[in-house]
Each structure stands twice: as C-alpha cells, then as structure tokens.
Amino acid sequence: MQGSVLVVGGSAGGIASAVAVKRHYPDADVVLVRKEEQVLVPCGIPYIFGTLGAPENNLIPDGILTQNGVQLIVDEVTSLDFSGKAVKTAGGRELKFDKLILATGSQPLVPPIPGADLENVFVVKKDVAYLKQIQERLKEAKQVVIIGGGFIGLEMADEFRKTGCKVTVVEVLPHCLYQVFDEELCKKVEEELTKVGVEIRTSTKVRAIEGDKKVERVLLENGDHLPADMVILAIGVRPNVALAQEAGLKIGERGGIWVDRYMRTSQKDVFAVGDCAEKFDFLTGIPSPLRLASIATAEGRIAGANVFRLRRENRGTIGVFSTKVADVAVGMAGYSEQRAKSEGIDFVVGKAETVNRHPGGMPGVAPLKVTLIFKRRTGALIGGQVCCGESVGELVNVIAAMIQYGAKADEIAVFQMGTHPALTASPLAYPLVNAAELALKQF
C-alpha cells in the first residue's frame, strides 16, 4: 500500500495514529507536524509539581516517532486545503498528503468568571514553558485555590499540598469526581484528601476572582472569601476544531469534529482522532463528552489502520478511569449507577468487598471494594467501580476487558482468575466474581 499520510498534532492521538499507519502500511510516507517543541505526557502534568519535580521529567520522547519511521516537523498548521490535498503552516511550508489525520487536541476551558485574567491565575495547559511558570510561582504560594474537583483538579491539589502550601478545591457539584463516580467513591476520595490537609468545598460556586493585578482571594457565591495567592482553573477542556471548522468539516453536537465508526470525518480522505474528535457512547451511540489520552490512543490505532483500507471499527467510547490521590486509588469503567439511571437503563447491581491480599496479614493489604452493573435482560456487564489499593489500576482493566469482550454476569461468576497472597484478593473472595454472583440473585 503506497501513499503519503500527514498527521496534524503530536500528543497521544497523533502519535498513536502515525505509529499505527507505519505498522499497517510500512511503505507509506508518514509525516507528523506539531507546533510544540516538546510534548508532555498529558496525564502526568499534575505530577510535575510534586512527584516528578519538573516538566522536563514528563515528556514523551520523539524516539517513538523516529524509531517507527515517522518524519517529524515542528511547525504550526494554519490552514487545510482538501481539494489541493495540502496544508499550510506558519513557517511557510506547504505539506501535501494523500490521507490526513487531524489530532489537534483540546485546550483548557476558561470559565466566564470576573478576574480569571489576573496574574497567578492559571489553567492546565500542555505547554512546558507555561507549566514551568506555574511551578516557579508555586514556590512562593502559600494558599492555592483550585476551581474544579475533577481528576486533574484533585491530582493537582494532592501534589500541591505536598509542597507545603494550603490547598482548597472548589467544586460546583455535590461531590468531586461526581461526573464519573457514584457517591460512595467520591466521598472516599474527598475524605482521604481532607485527611492530608486539602480543604474541599463542594456544591460551591465561584462568583469572582479578586485582587489588584495579582490574585488575592476567591469570592464564592455565598459571599465567603477564600484567600489565595494562586488559582488553578481545572474545569475541563474544549476540542480544538478551529482549523477543521474553517475548512468546512462537519462539527458534532458535543463540539468535536464529527467522525464515523472508522474515524473518517465528513471529508473524504480526512480522519480525526483524540480530544478534537467527537466521541460516541458505546452503549447508546449518543455523543459523549469524554476526553482521555487512553481514548485518543485507541482512536489513533483505529484511524491509522483505516487510512488506506477500512480495517477497524470504533465500537464507541467506554470511558475507563483510574487515579490515586493521597493513599487511595479509585477506578471505573463504563457506566456508574447514576449514569445508568439517567439513561433509563434496566440494570442490576452487585457489590463485593474484601482486601487486595490474602490472608489479610500480608504486607500492602488495602480494602478492595467492587461495584458491577449489568443490563437486566441480557446480563451484559456495562460498568464497574473499584477502590482502594494500587491494584485498582489493572483491576479496572479487567472490568474494561469484560465489558468490551461481552462478558455476562453468569460468565463472570465463574471467571478463572489468577490469585496470589502477595498480589491479589483470595480466590474465594475475588470481588469481581462475588459481585457478579450477588447481582445474579436479582435477575
């Protein structure tokens, strides 16, 4: 298979796309053009400020491109020309393509709050110089307010407090992480963060950020003031679709570049992946707001395989999350109970609780709580949540695999798993199996 493929954007989705093209079509000429000199590991950004120590310790090496035969150009694409099959760049280049993959990513939302433009108010930008500036200012900060209690907000809070400053998280919903997890897990995370000194204010709206040039305090809707010498806005992202929109590509309901099940846009020979592309829910097919690096890489692997032949379908976005704050790891895949309820799904829940080692005297023991959610009629697993030790990271992927490969409650109840005293729960108490068994009683 011959031809040239141009990938625009160098973060997770762009890299995965470019590498996938070379794996599937080794003879293709693949060029990746990105505007950043250096690319950050997106999920690693919060860890720059405590654990990792500097943005330079959180880079994706370019070797992953060059070793796979992808040519890298650092330049900013300024326009797309579909009829001429070329893009123009800020550096004066015209880059031709047979197939184009857009992976232009997203940028942080800036809420329409007065004072959001004050000095020492930051968003979470994937930009080395900008993050260095945050780090520099953090050294003198004594009181930081983080607006937004999602994953990034809480991870930043946990890392910032390690540097010794007082951190307050302000979240408008009744709980942090409430868009993803059910209440029980949200509460657990809030408790753990509170224990290590982070102040959490939920159901709380910000009216303004105040100060004389520099931020000095955050004014809440209830009239309270939170003193602050630094504010982080972590309320979400919006897809970068300006280029695509100007070139006439169809935009989806959720604001991403519309794509079909093969990651093709409304324009022949043009694909889109990652944060800039519209997502569709795996269960309903409805446009989904989820944007994750792991979704971007999966989409990149689909688009890359499809550029010259349609080889892979996107079966829809499941959403698999995990994080660790303070000493607690939590994770989920697919639907939560509240999500299933709001979609009107007829579902059944199974819960199991044990510890992540066996017997309980083994070192590293932590509670292990699992909730699994099944469709009532078919018994198909549609979601799961898990807490609290580090094994959550891969345990949530066991759940993700079960969802993706169609496991039913009755099959999970006889799941053949590996167990070991130093690594997992006991075979008698293995919580995925027991949660499935207990759910079956309600079918």
Place this chain on the structure above:
Amino acid sequence: MQGSVLVVGGSAGGIASAVAVKRHYPDADVVLVRKEEQVLVPCGIPYIFGTLGAPENNLIPDGILTQNGVQLIVDEVTSLDFSGKAVKTAGGRELKFDKLILATGSQPLVPPIPGADLENVFVVKKDVAYLKQIQERLKEAKQVVIIGGGFIGLEMADEFRKTGCKVTVVEVLPHCLYQVFDEELCKKVEEELTKVGVEIRTSTKVRAIEGDKKVERVLLENGDHLPADMVILAIGVRPNVALAQEAGLKIGERGGIWVDRYMRTSQKDVFAVGDCAEKFDFLTGIPSPLRLASIATAEGRIAGANVFRLRRENRGTIGVFSTKVADVAVGMAGYSEQRAKSEGIDFVVGKAETVNRHPGGMPGVAPLKVTLIFKRRTGALIGGQVCCGESVGELVNVIAAMIQYGAKADEIAVFQMGTHPALTASPLAYPLVNAAELALKQF
C-alpha cells in the same frame, strides 16, 4: 428448590461449592463435612514461615460458611453409599444427602527417593500442626534443601531465606517453573532468587536423602552432596480419590475423579470439584494436570449452581498463575509458547516491553514485559505471560478475561484501557495493546 446437599471437604473447592449452593438455592439444606479443625489458605502456606509468622495467621475463617447458612461438621468421611444416599464418618455419623459434592482435595507427592522418611524431611501439607512443626525445626535449621522448583518450592525458598538460613533449590527440569513459563521468565525468577542468596540447581536429580535418623545431606545424581539439616519435598500433589474410587466412581486419565462439563461424576447426583476432580484443558479438551485453588473455586461455583438444575458449564481449565519472589512478580494465563508448540498449534507471538508507571520517573516504576500468543487462523488470544512489578497480579487477569471472553488480536489492539501515571503503563505503551499490534504483523 428443596433438598439437602452434602459437601465433603472444606478447602477452597468445598467452601465455594457450599456457598454457591446457598446462593442459587437458598432453601436447600447445605452441610459441609471436613476432617480439619482449621482450614489453611492454600496459597498462603509458604508465607507462614517468613511474612505471616505462623499458621494461625493463614486460616480461612469459618464465618464464610456460617454467614452463608452452611452447616459445618468436623469429622472424617470414611465411606460413600450412593444407593442409600448417605456417607459414614469416623465419628460414627451417617449423613444423608440428596446431592453430594466431593471436594476431597489433594496431598503432596512423596518421591521414591531413599531417605525421604528421615527426620526433618517434610512435604508441604495443609495441616496446621504439621506446618508448626516445620516452623519449629526451621528455627534451628542452617541449611535447607528444597526439592522441586515449582511455585511452592520457590516461594518457600524465598521465605526461608528471609529467616537467615542458606537455601538450595534442586529442580530436575532445565529451569524452575519450566512447566508453566517460557524460558525467559524462568530465568528472570532464577536470577532474582540467586541475587537474594538462594542457590538454584537446575537439570539436577536427587539420588538420595542421607543422614543418621535426621537428614544430614542430599546426594545428587552427579555425586555431589548438599549439606542439609532440613529438606522440603515440593514436587507436586496427587488427587485424593480413595473414597471415590472405593465407591466405584470413574477415575480420569490424570488420576482425578472424572467429571463432565457440569462437574457431574459418573454417578447420578454426585459432583466433584477442585484438586480431587479431573481437569480438562480449555483449548484441546484433553485432561490437564493443573491444580490450583483458583480453579477449585471456579469449579465449586459451577457445581454449586448445578446441583438441582444444570445452570453452568465448565468451559475447561485455562490456568492462570501469578507469584512474587524476591522483588519480581510474574504471571501467566493460558498457553506458553512451548506449550503451544508441543500441542502443534499454529500460533503467532507478540511481545512488548515498557514500564508499569508513566513517565518513567514515577515512584514504584518496574519493567513491564508482556508476551501474547494468538491462534493464527482466528486471531484468538490463547495465552500471555507478564513480568515484573506488582501490577502483574491483576494484569494477568486482564489477559485471562481476554482469553475467556474471546478477544481477538485485532480487538486487543484497540482495547480501551484505563491508564494513570501512578498505577499503569502509558496509553501509548500499554503492553497488551502493543503486543497485539505487533503480533498482527505476522498474521
């Protein structure tokens, strides 16, 4: 559904069976009869000697039975009467049943080596008093020889060396764990154990155990002597089938009680599960030598659900293993390369290597190596091996889920997984996905 169910045997398979009966048929009278006063966590036995400190710290609580409405009788069953639907016990009881589940387990093999009956030569028996004796003698032991480099042998070696004695493992095969893992992982484990001071002698046969009443040394086939004041025989187990055999039940090729896909024996209303039952390989259907607590629990959950109605099928034994010795965790599910070769399967291998955190500067980082094995014609995953950090424990279960729920290489290449810097590999480098993608090149 009414009726009485008698379960004979109180380890993993028996407990899982009894609990499953109560879950599926809450009105059934379920009695579990076992000869042991106390039941040990089978996989925890090696850890008694170092990490856990005593057999009492490695018990399965009886609460799991009583809380689930199972009646417990401690007594030894001495004969089975199928026509009278009753069993007799050493304590003079006659216990009636409508349905009988045999979970009589296995016992350690004693090799026909001269001197195996000397004092301070032990097997690995699931018996509190016996294990206490080992622990007592270990206090004075300076040089221990462990015969058999399987999981139990190596785990014992690792724990014994923590108490300060010199440990030598003698293994007849070219590598330790060689019946399960491919050479690369076996070597890794051997290296790590060697580093912490355990001596490993592979391709080495024992001719005799020598001493005057008490063991003093082990004589090898090559004439070498290994000084030893304690010897552990860890060469495997054989199923306890005497009761079943006397009662006329059919015995399988591998020496276990023959069972069908519903865990039914050759006798109506009699089921068998766990180490005493014959196993059948998931891929070939051929009798399998595998015996694991995790298999026993899965079989128990099948038999328990089937006692009054056939509800669950045993799709065959996959074999999912994990262990941690020294600081290295290794795991596997399904077929190794050598196994696939010896069965004559037309297969394709994909390998990927990364680290279990991202970026690489995150704490707790360890190498992560994955090998996946697929059937060439269908792309179905049939096996996987993984090393080296603690996340191996659940990562091997992701592989196990993929095998059990029918994932193909092309589906695994676009697996939607959750990733997090503190918990997993990066989404770009997630090794299951990359191993699948690289395997696809060879289809």
